[in-house]
Amino acid sequence: MTVTKSTLATVPPPRCLNINNINPHIKEAKYAVRGELAVKAEEYRVRLSHGDKSLPFDSVIFANIGNPQQLDQKPITFFRQVLSLLENPVLLDSPEVLCSALGYQQDVIDRARTLLAEVQSVGAYSHSQGAPIIRKSVANFIEERDGFPANPNDLYLTAGASSGVSTLLNVICNGPDAGVLVPIPQYPLYTATLSLLNANCVPYHLEEDKAWGTDANAIRNSLAAARSAGVDVRAIVVINPGNPTGASLSPEDIKNVLDIAAEEKLVVMADEVYQTNVFVGEFTSFKKRLRQLQLENTTKYDDVELVSFHSTSKGMVGECGQRGGFFELVGFDPEVVAQIYKYVSIGLCPPVIGQCLMELMVNPPKAGEPSYELYQKEYQGIRSGLQQRALALYEAFQQMEGVECQQPEGAMYLFPALTLPPKAIEAAQAEKRAADEFYCLRMLEATGVCVVPGSGFGQKENTLHFRTTFLAPGTDWVQRIVKFHSDFMAKYK
């Protein structure tokens, strides 16, 4: 059926679904990390791979997304050896597997046997919360990290941290009055999921001039304003180390958030997926800080509800595509926990190979074990590579006119502020684009480097930023940005 514009008024639309009658909350949700710029970058990549010579660059650099293995980060050998045995357990019965040429050490084989004895097959559904043996390893890891006990029954394995965040927001948001405090700038999963749930995002601004720290007053002010506007604020999201900011919170910062949570009865959602990507100081988990405070103070913190998220996608592991993750529940009402269990069981179970990878991540080879030395070498090599590239990028930003960047403390990102000339702002307006989006689009077209405009994460009014990962190898692409920026500033002077 062909419907011409003039007949639209009288002829009913041919289909059931159209943009104006689907779930309106999906329409409202925004997710810039995989938006227009990412789609355009992928088009360029395909053109280059087909031999297109008309572009002013010879490679696309996906600095828009923390996807280390797309950018040539090699997986850690021990992890992948065990996973290969889990996928093909027949190898465990081949004497050749132990031959040195394949590189499988005895601890690799032992670990594969241990995991298989419990999960039976990575092709079988596991327990909805994740395989018990794996949750036990995660609990051990948390105990060792924090110095406080952890219970496997409080742990839920997930398909990456994203699905865990979605689960918790689904439980917490009970209607259009519900609200959740979200840091600005933030990873857009939070705002997007709150849009989907028709709940209120209650933004609190991070302090750019204090290395993107968390300001207790900013949180209290946002909370008070939202509550007086009738929003039932129920939770606070903290991303530590920060995405997109790269900031790492001090124990004092964490205490300030827990104080507010205890006083105001807010669920704390601690996104701690970058916990091993800390360059300055040491990572402190919200769980550890909470347990310390509970020891110090007899009642104030007793009933704080905390959920902490972790992932196999980040850190030195970088196994995004395997979709491993977990969350730990602390202080939740058992009846609420039962509902969370039912909710996750509707999705059956998280990917079992991703669960197994989580086990390997939290329980890597120990000193004296045959795979230890190689594991350490690979792990530290990735770590120092990331730190070096973060610094190189930071130094380049410091030399660029109109660019200000906080020193990198952790995570995988830098989030520099831009001061653009008025003519650039006008040119953006003429294209009906935000100025940071205009800048990032020109950068992509000129250099093949794909970054994400600050507006995709939220930023204070009248400020402009962009987020770039520091994952791409080499420094050539940093120089591409430097040259582009200088040309751009000259053009719009």
Place this chain on the structure above:
Amino acid sequence: MTVTKSTLATVPPPRCLNINNINPHIKEAKYAVRGELAVKAEEYRVRLSHGDKSLPFDSVIFANIGNPQQLDQKPITFFRQVLSLLENPVLLDSPEVLCSALGYQQDVIDRARTLLAEVQSVGAYSHSQGAPIIRKSVANFIEERDGFPANPNDLYLTAGASSGVSTLLNVICNGPDAGVLVPIPQYPLYTATLSLLNANCVPYHLEEDKAWGTDANAIRNSLAAARSAGVDVRAIVVINPGNPTGASLSPEDIKNVLDIAAEEKLVVMADEVYQTNVFVGEFTSFKKRLRQLQLENTTKYDDVELVSFHSTSKGMVGECGQRGGFFELVGFDPEVVAQIYKYVSIGLCPPVIGQCLMELMVNPPKAGEPSYELYQKEYQGIRSGLQQRALALYEAFQQMEGVECQQPEGAMYLFPALTLPPKAIEAAQAEKRAADEFYCLRMLEATGVCVVPGSGFGQKENTLHFRTTFLAPGTDWVQRIVKFHSDFMAKYK
């Protein structure tokens, strides 16, 4: 803080979240497949594995869930060999891998290289819709199956079929008036997800006495009743082959559904995850039937919106834990498609190893290729094993007093009807349980066989059923059911 009952009226609850203030739609959702019986069965399994001799059985049979590899179904060698190389690509450079003892044939190695060349690493995020090369293979599979073209851009790889179903229901349901026609009995994913979305489940009853066929009049009557009650019915779910019924729809049945969809503007959600588990007649996809009708009739079917779901979890593949799946969109408005893309991109990407498994499933070894013979032998072995066990179970049910079962046509389940003595119904009422739940619980306690009461799937008033898979090997457990049933009937005579 300790709150005693008497102070509850004056002291506010200590936590933010409690059972009465979380998302009420999560509380309402029901999901029996992993409910009380499944939890109890797992407890028995753990007790037996710890050497408990006090139970009247020596093994637990999980006949409650279609989880073939938990029940000793062996994975197909070709699939797992390729996946092991994808997890550990270093093996591709070892001359030993080609040595006959490990069993890797040249086509296994070639396929791993082809997939890796495209996805780069199974640890990298892929395109949100799934890797393009894999969607191309799925499109080829659909073309070959149906004899009509398929476009990789219309395909979305998913983490099992469940996540695809959830995506589509999220898009379709636009508020509390929205409704979706769901067959009764059904797989409870549908009712659970509609509860979560606060949308209306509009049930239509399948015809038990016509081998659980789909009755067009029943659909039209339900639709009319729901619309006159103010429900905006937007879609119809069809599960073919049926879960829990095991029924397989004829091309005529499918046409009847497509007629209703075309006339009443309903999105057709075709759950076709059991498409290779067909024992009687041949599987016809909704897409094929729709394309045939579109060729025959110039306008009526032009704008039918169809989404079809498939999975790596069922069929002869049975790789539930790998979480592979896809859906194909047919006839959707491009603006709606763009929203679906944005929605799935918030979850980043489906598990990449599951995507690769999907590629292997739809593009298995062909005649003349080195892995073909073994693949065929394994595939056909699983197929005939399933069919034999289905028949053995069916025959056992035919001999049981008060049990009536339709002949198995497909899927992995039988759904026999029970007629229980009045005393059994009274005993169930005394325990405040539905009679079928009471029966299934007694069966589990007496035999270790875990099945799901019909009430978990929906059934006509005053009828009782249970669902059992026919996946467990051997016939011992069937005899356990026969003996239990006879004792049960005698006890409550």
